[in-house]
Amino acid sequence: MSIPKDLLYSKEHEWVKREDGKLRIGITDFAQDELGDIVFVELPEVGDELELNEPFGSVESVKTVSELYAPVSGKVVEVNADLEDSPEFVNESPYEKAWMVVIEPSEQAQLDELLNAEAYEAVLNDEE
Secondary structure (H helix, E strand, O other): OOOOOOOEEOOOOEEEEEEOOEEEEEEOHHHHHHHOOEEEEEOOOOOOEEOOOOEEEEEEEOOOEEEEEOOOOEEEEEEOOHHHHOOOHHHHOOOOOOOOEEEEEOOHHHHHHOEOHHHHHHHHHHHO
């Protein structure tokens, strides 16, 4: 299972990548593996506001529908439209092709609550 060291993670299995003051967000390799084959991704619109720990979309697999939870608050400035036609990217490439949204964070301090790769790996080990 892949846990890139340069990302931050939430306990709800979202990853966050810092990019020039913005944050790119997706779901982790662990999350996509648990969900199984992804068949549909529902994402917010550009301009929507995300609230910390509140649902901002969902991922539907052959097994279940799972909500996506905002790891930080902020305004959506970009949405990965490719996932509409190719939801399988979530399974194939959770950290590259399957990013979900880019936001402008409204509260930088919330980033301090996220986990580094080692801490996220510890969370996963506790769940087993």
